[in-house]
Structures are given as C-alpha cells and as structure tokens.
Amino acid sequence: MNEFFNRMYKKSIYHNESDFCLLLGDSFKLLRRIKENSVDMIFADPPYFLSNGGITCSSGMMVSVDKAEWDKADNIKEVHTFNKTWIKECKRILKKDGTIWISGTYHNIYSIGYALQELDYKILNHITWYKRNAPPNLSCRYFTHSTEEIIWAKKDKKGKHYFNYKLMKEINNGKQMRNVWEIPCVKRSEKNFGNFPTQKPLNLLERIILACTDENYSILDPFNGSGTTGIAATKLNRKYIGIDVEQEYLDLTLKRYKEIKEIINLQKKV
Numbered sequence: 001m002n003e004f005f006n007r008m009y010k011k012s013i014y015h016n017e018s019d020f021c022l023l024l025g026d027s028f029k030l031l032r033r034i035k036e037n038s039v040d041m042i043f044a045d046p047p048y049f050l051s052n053g054g055i056t057c058s059s060g061m062m063v064s065v066d067k068a069e070w071d072k073a074d075n076i077k078e079v080h081t082f083n084k085t086w087i088k089e090c091k092r093i094l095k096k097d098g099t100i101w102i103s104g105t106y107h108n109i110y111s112i113g114y115a116l117q118e119l120d121y122k123i124l125n126h127i128t129w130y131k132r133n134a135p136p137n138l139s140c141r142y143f144t145h146s147t148e149e150i151i152w153a154k155k156d157k158k159g160k161h162y163f164n165y166k167l168m169k170e171i172n173n174g175k176q177m178r179n180v181w182e183i184p185c186v187k188r189s190e191k192n193f194g195n196f197p198t199q200k201p202l203n204l205l206e207r208i209i210l211a212c213t214d215e216n217y218s219i220l221d222p223f224n225g226s227g228t229t230g231i232a233a234t235k236l237n238r239k240y241i242g243i244d245v246e247q248e249y250l251d252l253t254l255k256r257y258k259e260i261k262e263i264i265n266l267q268k269k270v
Contacts, residue, residue, distance in 0.1 A: 011025075012024055012025045012030060014247070014250045014254075015250070015254055015257075018239075019234070019238075019239045019240065020230060020233075020234060020239070020240050020257060021240065021241045021242070022224065022227075022230075022242050022243075022244075022250050022253060022254065023241070023242070023243045023244075024244065024245070024247055024250055025243070025245060026245055027086060027222045027223060027243045027244075027245065028085060028086060028089070030243050031086065031089040031090070031093065031222055031243070032089060034093045034220070034241075035093070036092050036093065037093075037094070037095050037096065038093060038095065038218070039093050039094055039095065039098060039218050039219070039220045039241070040094075040095055040097075040098050040162075040213055040217040040218050040219065041094075041098060041099055041100070041101070041209070041212055041213050041217060041218070041219045041220070042090050042093070042094060042098070042099075042100040042101070042219070042220045042221070042222070043100075043101045043102075043103075043205065043208060043209075043219065043220075043221050043229045044086075044090070044100065044101070044102045044103070044221065044222055044223055045102075045103045045104075045198060045200060045221075045223055045225060046082075046083065046086065046102065046104070046108065046112070046222075046223050047082075047108075047223070048104060048105055048107045048108050048198070049079055049107060049108060050105075050107055076111070079108060079111055080111045080114070080115065083108065083111050083112050083115045084115040084118065084119070086222060087100075087102075087112070087115045087116060087119060087121075088119055090220075090222065091119055091121065091155055093220065094155040095155070096155065096156050096159050097154070097155075097156070097159040097160050097161055097162065098154070098155050098159070098161070099124070099152060099153065099154045099155070099161050099162075099212050100116075100121070100152075100153055100154075100155070101150055101151070101152050101208050101212075102116075102150065102151050102153075103129075103148055103149070103150045103200065104148065104149055104150075104151075105145070105148055105149065106149075109149045109151065112151060113126075113151055116151065116153050120157070121153040121154065121155060122153060122154045122156070122157040122159075123151060123152070123153045124152045124153055124154055124161070125151075125152045125179050126149060126150075126151055126152075126179060127149070127150040127151075127152060127179050127180075127181060128147050128148075128149060128150075128179060128180045128181070129147060129148045129149070129150060129181050129183060129204060130146060130147050130180055130181065130182045130183075131146050131147065131148070131183070131184065131185050132146070132182060132184060133184050133185050134146035134147075134185065150208075152212070161212065162212050162213060162214065162217075163211065163212060164210060164211055164212070164214075167210055167211075168207075168210075168211055171207070171210075181204070181207065183201055183203050183204050183207075184201065184203075185201060186199050186200070186201045186202075187201065187202075190202055190228075192259075193252050193255040193256055193259075194226075194248075194252045194255075196225050196226035196249065196252060198225060199225065199226045199228060200228045200229075201228070202228055202231060202232055202235075204228075205228050205229050205231075205232035206232045206235070206236065208232075209229075209232050209233060209236055209238060210236065213236075213238055215236070215237045215238065216237065216238065216239065217238050217239070218238070218239040218240075218241070219233045219238050219239065219240050219241070220240075220241045220242075220243075221240070221241070221242045221243070222243050223243070223244065224242030224243055224244035224249060224250065224253060225244065225249055225253075226249060226252050226253060226256070227242055227249070227250075227252065227253025227254075227256055227257065229242065230242045230253060230256075230257060231253075231256050231257065231260050234257060234260050234261065234264070235260055235264070
C-alpha cells in the first residue's frame with residue numbers, strides 16, 4: 001500500500017506506513033484517485049450540517065453547536081448532492097464483496113439512506129446507537145436526543161459480504177446481536193491529545209470492524225476526523241487509509257496512532 005500512495009499522492013501524503021496512511025486534502029478529489037475495487041470496508045462519519053447557530057450541552061455547560069465551515073450547508077438539495085457525490089465514489093472504490101457503514105443523525109441520515117438506494121447499494125442493516133450518557137436537551141422543547149443512526153450496506157446486491165456472526169453472538173453473551181447497540185459516548189481517556197467535536201467512541205468502531213472484516217482487510221475513512229476508525233483498525237490488525245482536509249485533525253490522529261502502536265509493542269514484549 002505504501003508504494004502505491006508514494007506514487008499517486010506525493011503532494012497529499014501526511015503520513016505513510018505499510019498499513020496506515022493519512023492523506024491531507026479534499027476528500028472528493030482524493031477519492032477520485034483511489035483505485036477501483038481496492039478497499040474491503042469503508043466507514044464514514046460525514047458532516048451532519050448542524051452548524052446553524054444553535055446550542056447544546058457539553059460537560060454540563062451551554063456551548064454552540066457550530067463546528068466549522070465544513071459543517072454548513074445552505075439547503076437540503078446541497079446536502080443531498082454532497083452525500084450522493086462521495087457515496088458514489090465510495091462504491092467505485094469498494095471491492096465487489098465490500099461494505100460501507102455511514103453514521104448520522106436525523107439531520108442527514110435520510111439523505112444518506114436515499115442516496116444509497118439511488119446508487120443501487122444493498123442496505124443490510126440500520127443500526128441504532130443508543131447513548132445512555134447523552135447530554136440533556138437545554139431548550140426543554142422536545143425529547144432529548146440520545147441516539148445516532150448507522151447504515152450498513154454492501155456494494156453489490158449479489159456480493160458475498162463478510163459477517164462475523166459467531167463473534168457478534170459471542171460478544172452478546174451467546175445471543176443474536178440486535179440492531180440496537182448501547183455504547184457510551186467517548187471516554188475522556190480517548191481525548192488525551194485534543195477534542196474533536198464529533199468524535200466516535202473506540203468501542204463503536206471496534207465492533208463495526210470486527211463485524212465485517214478479518215485481519216489484514218483494508219479500511220477507508222473519507223472523513224478521518226480524530227482518526228478513531230484508524231486507531232480501531234490498527235488495534236485489530238487491519239490496514240487503514242484516512243482522508244481529511246484539516247491538518248490539525250491529522251495531527252491529532254497521528255498522536256493517537258503513535259500511542260496505540262506503543263501499547264501494541266509493549267503487549268508483544270510481555
């Protein structure tokens with residue numbers, strides 16, 4: 001993998017090892033340059049387009065929901081065009097038997113689901129991630145949001161996607177795992193190197209990766225963010241490619257990556 005990226009992404013490479021690559025730049029442009037049928041799994045946590053001047057609760061304090069320019073959109077048509085464009089590129093990149101996981105809230109998940117169907121993906125599951133420790137609703141004008149949605153789909157309706165049914169059942173105390181997952185929000189220890197506004201918990205990504213990949217499978221995240229997908233992939237001995245337009249997020253990812261590599265190396269010595 002490292003030779004391919006050295007050749008194709010000289011100006012975009014932020015970090016490159018044989019099993020862990022970070023690319024700095026516009027996801028749309030970089031996705032178009034990735035080889036067809038080359039990735040086993042994609043996890044994407046795209047912008048939710050929530051930066052609209054509202055407020056939320058964080059650590060018991062009232063804070064703005066505004067994140068950055070990448071989280072702003074003028075209208076729903078613009079949002080849907082955005083989603084359909086990157087999801088189309090992901091389908092080209094996925095292997096025939098590959099699958100994609102996309103997370104979101106009600107703000108964008110309906111557009112994502114519709115785009116997947118428009119592009120002829122096969123939706124496998126709609127996972128509801130329940131956060132028992134979700135922040136309260138400050139406006140007291142509607143129910144407290146305590147879930148996020150994750151759609152799991154495969155590229156080819158005839159494809160034989162990988163599903164580790166036995167392991168998922170084992171994790172779930174010998175019972176079939178259902179599509180409602182109770183996993184707490186991000187632990188403080190996972191934010192040692194900085195705070196990313198939409199960071200996902202490591203436990204969530206580990207479950208996703210274990211469910212649909214085996215060791216040495218390749219995983220792509222077109223919206224790398226704090227790099228949780230890459231950290232989980234490294235921990236579970238998978239190959240990873242992460243793309244982000246913000247260098248500070250890749251800085252954060254690299255710090256987390258070096259930490260997990262140190263932990264892995266120490267475990268090997270024991």
